Amino acid sequence: MGVLNVTPDSFSDGGQHFDPAVAVARAHEMVELGADLIDVGGESTRPGAGRVPPEEQLERVIPVIRQLQQELPAEVLISIDTASSLVAGAALEQGAAIVNDISAGRDDPGMFSLVAEAGVPYIIMHMQGVPRTMQDNPRYTDVVEEIKSFLQERAAGARDAGVKKENLVIDPGIGFGKSKYDNLDIIMNLDRFKATGYKVMLGASRKRFMGSICDITEYSELVGATCATTAIGVFAGVSILRVHDIKENRQALDVAWALAGRQGN
Numbered sequence: 001m002g003v004l005n006v007t008p009d010s011f012s013d014g015g016q017h018f019d020p021a022v023a024v025a026r027a028h029e030m031v032e033l034g035a036d037l038i039d040v041g042g043e044s045t046r047p048g049a050g051r052v053p054p055e056e057q058l059e060r061v062i063p064v065i066r067q068l069q070q071e072l073p074a075e076v077l078i079s080i081d082t083a084s085s086l087v088a089g090a091a092l093e094q095g096a097a098i099v100n101d102i103s104a105g106r107d108d109p110g111m112f113s114l115v116a117e118a119g120v121p122y123i124i125m126h127m128q129g130v131p132r133t134m135q136d137n138p139r140y141t142d143v144v145e146e147i148k149s150f151l152q153e154r155a156a157g158a159r160d161a162g163v164k165k166e167n168l169v170i171d172p173g174i175g176f177g178k179s180k181y182d183n184l185d186i187i188m189n190l191d192r193f194k195a196t197g198y199k200v201m202l203g204a205s206r207k208r209f210m211g212s213i214c215d216i217t218e219y220s221e222l223v224g225a226t227c228a229t230t231a232i233g234v235f236a237g238v239s240i241l242r243v244h245d246i247k248e249n250r251q252a253l254d255v256a257w258a259l260a261g262r263q264g265n
Contacts, residue, residue, distance in 0.1 A: 001035065001036070001037040001038070001039050001079065001201070001240050001241065001242040001243070002027070002030035002031075002035035002037065002038050002039065002243065002244075002246050003039055003041075003205065003242060003243065003244045004023055004026060004027055004030070004038050004039060004040045004041070004064070005041050005044065006020070006023050006040060006041065006042050006060040006061055006064055007041065007042060007043065007044045007052075007060065008044075020063045020064050020067070023040075023064045024064055024067050024068060024071070027040075027064075027068050027072065028071070028072070030246045031072060031073065031076050033246035033247040033250065034246050034247065034250035035076070035246045035250075036075075036076060036077070037076070037077050037078075037079055037098065037240065038068065038072070038076065038077075038078050038079065039079040039080075039081050039098075039100055039242060040061050040064055040065055040068070040078060040079065040080055040081060040091070040096070041061070041080075041081030041082065041100075042056070042057035042058070042059075042060035042061040042081075042082070042087070043057050043081075043082065043083075044131075045102055045131045045176070046131065050131075051130075051131075054082075054084040054086040054087050057082060057084065057087045058086070058087055058090055061080065061082075061087070061091060062090060062091065062094055065078055065080065065091050065094045065095055065096055066094045066095065068095070069094060069095025069096075070095075077097045077098055078091075078095060078096045078097055078098070079096060079097070079098035079099070079100045079123070080092070080096040080098070080099055080100065081100045081102075082099070082100075082101065083101050083102055083103035083106075083107035083108060083111070084107070084108055084111075085108045085110035085111045085114045086108075088101075088111065088114060088115070089114055089118075092118050092120065096120075097120055097121070098120060098121045098122075098123065099111075099114075099115055099118075099120060099121070099122050099123065100123040100125075101122065101123060101124055101125065102125045102127055102173070102176065103125075103127070104124035104125055104126065104127075104150075104151070104154040105124065105154060105157065105158060106154075112157065112158050112161035112162075112163060113161055113162070115158070115161075115163050115167075116158070116161050116162030116163045117162070119164070119167070120167065121167045121168075121169060122158060122163055122167055122168055122169065123169040123170075123171055123201055123240075124151060124154050124155060124158065124168065124169070124170055124171065125170075125171035125172075125173045125176065125201075125203075126147045126150050126151055126171070126172055126173040126176065126177075127173050127176035127177050128140075128176070128177025128178070129177045131176075135175075135177065138177045138178050138179055138182065140182060143178070143182045143185050143186065144185055144186060144189045144192055147172050147173070147186065147193075148172075148192060148193055148196065151170040151171075151172070151193070151196070151198075152170075152196055155168050155170060155196075155198060165197070165198070168198050168199070169198065169199040169200065169201050169239065169240060170193060170196065170198045170199070170200055170201070171200070171201040171202070171203060172186045172190075172193055172200075172202075173203075174186060174187070174202065174203055174204045174207055174209075175203075175204075175207040175208060175209060178209075179209075180209040180212055180213070183204070183207065183209045184209070187202075187204065187229055187232055187233075188232075190202065190232070190233060190236035190237070190238060191236045191237065194236060194237040194238070199239040199240070200236075200237070200238045200239055200240075201238065201239065201240040201241075201242060202229065202230075202233040202238045202240070202241055202242065203242035204226060204229040204230075204233075205222075205226045205242060205243040205244045205245070205249075206219040206220065206222045206223075206226055206244055206245075207222075207226075210222050210225040210226070210229075211225075213225070223245045223248050223249075224248075226243060226244075226245065226248075226249060227248055227249055227251075227252035228252075230243065230249045230252040230253055230256070231252050231253075231255070231256040234252075234253055234256035234257055234260060235256060235259075235260055241253060
């Protein structure tokens with residue numbers, strides 16, 4: 001899944017694709033490099049970010065989604081990254097096929113019913129707190145078990161609202177209200193999320209915790225670190241890898257997939 005932030009302030013690529021024409025061109029580039037999905041978002045959720053009203057999100061993402069739906073190959077799916085049912089509904093009408101919700105339906109009580117009626121894949125993510133404050137002092141007793149239980153609870157709520165199990169994807173939310181060691185524990189226990197029976201998405205691309213390990217402060221230089229998490233994700237059975245750097249992570253994915261296929265041979 002290629003990240004396409006149509007925002008002026010995202011943590012890693014804020015402003016780079018704010019112009020719709022530039023965003024569309026970037027999406028085409030990502031597809032050429034091996035992206036299967038394009039995740040379009042109009043609201044930054046970096047640590048410290050404030051919320052963007054739905055109307056402003058719509059102004060940012062709808063022109064891009066409308067054009068991508070017309071131009072991208074049919075097999076490449078468009079995802080809308082939003083916690084607003086208003087934005088999600090409009091994006092689905094314009095050709096988006098997946099809803100990626102960092103709030104797991106908590107921000108908007110209409111989200112579950114919208115997704116159920118649309119019958120589309122729905123990604124629910126764990127986040128402790130809200131983007132503005134989530135990294136102030138995150139604390140857990142058992143980070144993996146607590147996040148797994150939360151995601152199972154939200155998934156159950158979505159299913160009660162009519163969302164089919166096969167359309168649900170859970171995301172442990174790397175970097176969303178987690179310490180460096182919380183993130184490491186999650187990645188090393190991805191198999192426990194897979195064991196819930198739901199598809200799993202991993203979004204570790206260019207995240208700050210890896211910079212602290214590698215002594216790198218420039219997010220765009222964390223490509224190699226991200227590739228390491230991609231390979232681990234493949235071996236853990238992750239279904240979707242959400243990344244900024246398509247070419248490099250596609251290579252990591254393909255090699256890890258080939259190696260996983262040799263297990264037991």
